[in-house]
Amino acid sequence: MPSEDTELKKAGLRVTLPRLKILQILEAGIEDHLSAEDIYQQLRDSGDDVGIATVYRVLTQFEAAGIIIRHNFANGAAVYELDRGGHHDHMVCTDSGAVTEFHSDEIEQLQEQIAADHGYQLVGHNLVLYVKPLK
The missing domain is CATH 3.30.1490.190 (Ferric-uptake regulator, C-terminal dimerisarion domain)
Incomplete structure (x- = not known):
C-alpha cells in the first residue's frame, strides 16, 4: 500500500501536515463515511491544531484530485469516503x-x-x- 506522501504527490498535491493528518484519518477506516466536522473533531481529539476551514479546503482539494468521493445524502451534511476504485x-x-x-x-x-x-x-x-x- 502506498504511503500517504506518495498518494498526495501522485495526486499533484504538496505534502503538508494537515493533508497528511486528514488522509490518515480517512485511511484509518474507523468509519467509511465522515463529515468535515467528524474529521475536525478527530483532529482536535488527537491534539492536532487544524482549523475547520483547513479541513474543508483539504477535502475540496482531495475531491478535485480524485482521492475522495463526496456524498450528499438526504439526511444531512456531506460525507466523504476514500475513492478505492470499484463501484458500490x-x-x-x-x-x-x-x-x-x-x-x-x-x-x-x-x-x-x-x-x-x-x-x-x-x-x-x-x-x-x-x-x-x-x-
Missing part, C-alpha cells in the same frame, strides 16, 4: 443515519438493461436507498 451503492438508515455500502450484480445489470431499453448506454450512476429498520 449505499443504503442510508432514516432513523440513525448509518450508511451501509453494498454491491449487487443484479441491480447493475437491471440498470444497464433499463438504459438500453430507452436507447442509452449507462456510463455511471449513483444509487442510494433510504431505509428504516424492520419493526
Whole structure:
C-alpha cells in the first residue's frame, strides 16, 4: 500500500501536515463515511491544531484530485469516503443515519438493461436507498 506522501504527490498535491493528518484519518477506516466536522473533531481529539476551514479546503482539494468521493445524502451534511476504485451503492438508515455500502450484480445489470431499453448506454450512476429498520 502506498504511503500517504506518495498518494498526495501522485495526486499533484504538496505534502503538508494537515493533508497528511486528514488522509490518515480517512485511511484509518474507523468509519467509511465522515463529515468535515467528524474529521475536525478527530483532529482536535488527537491534539492536532487544524482549523475547520483547513479541513474543508483539504477535502475540496482531495475531491478535485480524485482521492475522495463526496456524498450528499438526504439526511444531512456531506460525507466523504476514500475513492478505492470499484463501484458500490449505499443504503442510508432514516432513523440513525448509518450508511451501509453494498454491491449487487443484479441491480447493475437491471440498470444497464433499463438504459438500453430507452436507447442509452449507462456510463455511471449513483444509487442510494433510504431505509428504516424492520419493526
